Amino acid sequence: MENYEPKIIAFLCKWCTYAGADLAGVSRLKFSPNAIPIRVMCSGRVDPSFILDAFSKGADGVLVGGCHPGDCHYAQGNYKTLRRVKLLKALIKEMGLEEERLRLEWISASEGNKFKEVVNDMTIKLKELGPSPLKKEE
Amino acid sequence: MDSNSSSPRVGVFVCHCGSNIAGTVDVEKVAQEISKMEGVAYAGTYIYMCSDPGQKLMRETIEKEKLDRVVVAACSPTLHEKTFQINSKNAGLNPYQCEIANIREHCSWVHEDNKKATEKAIKITKSIVEKVKEDKSLTDIEVPITKKAIVIGGGVSGIQAALDIANGGYKTYLIEKDSSIGGKMAKLSETFPTLDCSQCILTPKMVEASNHPNIELMTYSEVESVSGYVGNFKVKIKKKPTSVNWDLCTGCGDCYNKCPAKVPSEFQEGLSKRAAIYIPFPQAVPNKPVIDRENCLYYQKGICKICEKVCKIGAIDFDMKEDIVEIDTGAIVVATGYREYPLENLTEYGGGKYPNVISGLKFERLLSASGPTGGQIIRPSDGKSVKDIVFVQCAGSRDIEEHKPYCSKICCMYTAKHAMLFKHKVHDGNAYVFYIDVRTAGKDYEEFYYRTTEEDHALYTRGKVSKIFEDGEKVVVWGVDTLTGKKVEIKADLAVLAMAIEPSVGIKELQQKLKISIDENGFLKEAHPKLRPVESMTSGIFFAGAAQGPKDIPESVSQAGAAASKVLSMFSSNMLHKEPLICEIDEDVCSGCGVCIALCPYKALEAEITTKEGKEVKRSKLNEALCQGCGTCSSACPSGAATMRNDETKNMFKMIEVILE
Numbered sequence: 001m002e003n004y005e006p007k008i009i010a011f012l013c014k015w016c017t018y019a020g021a022d023l024a025g026v027s028r029l030k031f032s033p034n035a036i037p038i039r040v041m042c043s044g045r046v047d048p049s050f051i052l053d054a055f056s057k058g059a060d061g062v063l064v065g066g067c068h069p070g071d072c073h074y075a076q077g078n079y080k081t082l083r084r085v086k087l088l089k090a091l092i093k094e095m096g097l098e099e100e101r102l103r104l105e106w107i108s109a110s111e112g113n114k115f116k117e118v119v120n121d122m123t124i125k126l127k128e129l130g131p132s133p134l135k136k137e138e
Numbered sequence: 139m140d141s142n143s144s145s146p147r148v149g150v151f152v153c154h155c156g157s158n159i160a161g162t163v164d165v166e167k168v169a170q171e172i173s174k175m176e177g178v179a180y181a182g183t184y185i186y187m188c189s190d191p192g193q194k195l196m197r198e199t200i201e202k203e204k205l206d207r208v209v210v211a212a213c214s215p216t217l218h219e220k221t222f223q224i225n226s227k228n229a230g231l232n233p234y235q236c237e238i239a240n241i242r243e244h245c246s247w248v249h250e251d252n253k254k255a256t257e258k259a260i261k262i263t264k265s266i267v268e269k270v271k272e273d274k275s276l277t278d279i280e281v282p283i284t285k286k287a288i289v290i291g292g293g294v295s296g297i298q299a300a301l302d303i304a305n306g307g308y309k310t311y312l313i314e315k316d317s318s319i320g321g322k323m324a325k326l327s328e329t330f331p332t333l334d335c336s337q338c339i340l341t342p343k344m345v346e347a348s349n350h351p352n353i354e355l356m357t358y359s360e361v362e363s364v365s366g367y368v369g370n371f372k373v374k375i376k377k378k379p380t381s382v383n384w385d386l387c388t389g390c391g392d393c394y395n396k397c398p399a400k401v402p403s404e405f406q407e408g409l410s411k412r413a414a415i416y417i418p419f420p421q422a423v424p425n426k427p428v429i430d431r432e433n434c435l436y437y438q439k440g441i442c443k444i445c446e447k448v449c450k451i452g453a454i455d456f457d458m459k460e461d462i463v464e465i466d467t468g469a470i471v472v473a474t475g476y477r478e479y480p481l482e483n484l485t486e487y488g489g490g491k492y493p494n495v496i497s498g499l500k501f502e503r504l505l506s507a508s509g510p511t512g513g514q515i516i517r518p519s520d521g522k523s524v525k526d527i528v529f530v531q532c533a534g535s536r537d538i539e540e541h542k543p544y545c546s547k548i549c550c551m552y553t554a555k556h557a558m559l560f561k562h563k564v565h566d567g568n569a570y571v572f573y574i575d576v577r578t579a580g581k582d583y584e585e586f587y588y589r590t591t592e593e594d595h596a597l598y599t600r601g602k603v604s605k606i607f608e609d610g611e612k613v614v615v616w617g618v619d620t621l622t623g624k625k626v627e628i629k630a631d632l633a634v635l636a637m638a639i640e641p642s643v644g645i646k647e648l649q650q651k652l653k654i655s656i657d658e659n660g661f662l663k664e665a666h667p668k669l670r671p672v673e674s675m676t677s678g679i680f681f682a683g684a685a686q687g688p689k690d691i692p693e694s695v696s697q698a699g700a701a702a703s704k705v706l707s708m709f710s711s712n713m714l715h716k717e718p719l720i721c722e723i724d725e726d727v728c729s730g731c732g733v734c735i736a737l738c739p740y741k742a743l744e745a746e747i748t749t750k751e752g753k754e755v756k757r758s759k760l761n762e763a764l765c766q767g768c769g770t771c772s773s774a775c776p777s778g779a780a781t782m783r784n785d786e787t788k789n790m791f792k793m794i795e796v797i798l799e
């Protein structure tokens with residue numbers, strides 16, 4: 001348990017959060033390597049099944065990053081995501097997962113620092129929570 | 139080669155990026171691990187994959203190893219996705235079967251632990267290999283272009299961009315929120331480093347824009363909404379009611395000469411008054427007045443109507459309503475410029491409190507021959523002449539704690555100009571300048587600054603001003619000379635603050651309408667700071683001038699030309715190639731529930747009734763030209779009929795699996 005490193009899948013929208021994560025790189029910010037990014041066109045593309053699939057395959061946390069309200073490149077995709085994530089949080093709770101394991105953040109292309117903070121904070125919180133109860137025993 | 143065959147041959151090219159990646163990530167180990175994956179026929183590394191030899195290596199390997207799809211593990215796809223896609227295409231592959239694994243921005247640059255960074259790089263690359271294995275061979279979608287452009291903002295950048303596009307032969311709409319074009323430059327007295335009179339070089343351009351057969355000026359107008367996409371935008375423009383019928387108005391001036399309501403003139407920075415019906419300045423283009431309804435006695439109190447009485451041709455129209463017009467356009471240039479950081483924010487300098495502490499732009503109006511004093515330097519408080527003047531540079535700029543963290547770029551030069559012009563007008567006067575650093579990077583700029591100090595004897599003191607306060611008739615400036623370590627006190631007649639500049643009011647709303655990004659300081663964010671400095675991330679939308687960041691006139695004009703050339707190169711073909719990474723409806727699976735239709739922000743999906751095996755069935759039909767590929771439909775489709783090309787749900791599951799294994 002001491003060496004437990006949470007596995008985070010990060011779905012990042014191409015226009016805002018992915019670019020924000022790029023900016024974190026360009027700015028050479030340093031943060032925890034636990035989140036593996038997957039680029040999606042819009043946070044609205046994040047099908048609830050992606051999130052549930054990630055948890056069922058042993059993800060300790062899932063981060064969804066989208067544009068700030070009003071800034072979505074596709075007008076309203078992020079609002080759809082907001083609603084979906086709310087429902088999903090309730091659903092994963094039923095599955096025995098803590099709702100903190102699923103996190104939705106609005107991170108713009110200029111918020112490299114916020115991306116860093118979110119990944120670090122999520123890693124710390126997941127370490128406190130311990131491994132996902134859905135994780136298969138190895 | 140059948141690139142959709144069931145047994146893919148993937149080639150993985152891992153870039154060292156010099157030491158940018160290889161300094162943190164063990165690239166050889168990445169290649170080694172990836173080579174073990176099923177379907178990977180080749181995995182190798184090279185020091186600079188984007189360089190000519192790197193690209194050649196890729197092409198040769200594709201041929202030699204009979205690869206049918208490619209992953210490049212390198213920098214962000216924002217930077218070189220296109221480069222590598224074109225290279226794969228040149229090697230005979232389908233460009234949409236070339237994918238980028240971002241192991242630089244998202245990995246080597248943000249982690250220090252080599253082992254962990256290498257592990258992460260392997261996972262990222264593996265996930266992209268899984269993606270590319272499922273990628274289908276796709277062809278671009280061709281869409282027609284509306285060869286008309288809109289330029290938002292009628293300052294020097296907007297005027298230049300509009301002229302360049304119009305001279306290329308295309309209809310251009312120049313949108314300006316004020317009643318006249320000209321922007322900030324129209325307010326300036328002389329311009330560094332040549333001391334050309336600003337009006338002399340700008341007003342001919344204003345007239346040229348106004349008379350150009352391909353330019354339609356839309357002043358006193360604002361962008362209401364924007365829809366559509368590159369090549370085919372629909373922009374709604376709100377034409378604010380001028381209350382004057384400009385088709386009839388001759389610009390004689392009887393109305394504003396007789397109008398009894400007087401308010402501070404925006405153009406003269408409050409140094410003089412204007413009427414409620416007014417043209418902002420005598421050289422305005424168009425030279426037609428508008429009624430400022432907030433200050434008009436008729437609109438406010440229901441009395442007066444003097445303008446209507448004196449207008450012999452009956453051009454006054456108190457009932458004029460705002461009008462919304464819709465324009466089809468292929469490209470948009472945003473040139474909304476800047477404003478001065480409000481003087482009131484600098485309370486430590488008594489900004490907004492003391493009449494003899496003024497902003498740089500206000501001083502321009504005092505210097506200008508077309509200003510309220512005819513170019514005479516006087517104190518705004520009592521009209522007395524000025525002998526001792528203090529210029530404070532970096533007023534609000536380069537101040538991380540209190541104000542703006544960035545350098546406003548133009549102030550060093552215009553302060554040198556102010557001090558020089560002051561000395562030209564007041565020979566026995568003393569011009570003191572406080573500075574942190576003097577930045578004069580620009581052609582002939584350093585020489586200009588030397589003239590100010592050596593020939594015109596402006597007295598430069600290195601140090602920040604701590605406080606400005608009134609003492610009798612004088613303003614007292616406290617500062618420190620950091621070169622001698624001594625405190626400095628100057629009793630001056632006038633203090634001029636070289637205010638920080640910030641984006642114009644309304645940039646946030648406009649940015650949201652256009653779906654483009656702004657940076658942490660509110661300036662427009664370009665697609666790439668070095669390689670794509672005039673483009674937004676949204677194709678078809680370009681930037682010109684200080685809306686993108688502080689800029690002087692030569693830079694603004696250059697950028698306007700660059701933006702125009704981007705528009706012209708786009709208009710030089712008849713069809714646009716659009717990425718085919720959009721939605722696809724599986725007709726056999728679609729049940730016609732219509733969930734996707736309600737969700738689509740582009741109205742790209744509609745219900746269709748077709749006949750299937752003799753029965754009428756309902757299903758969703760996609761309009762390829764309208765779909766932008768956001769994927770919202772796909773995430774909501776209960777039957778899985780709506781999928782995203784090369785971003786299908788099953789691809790995603792495989793990517794997730796390989797990351798978590």
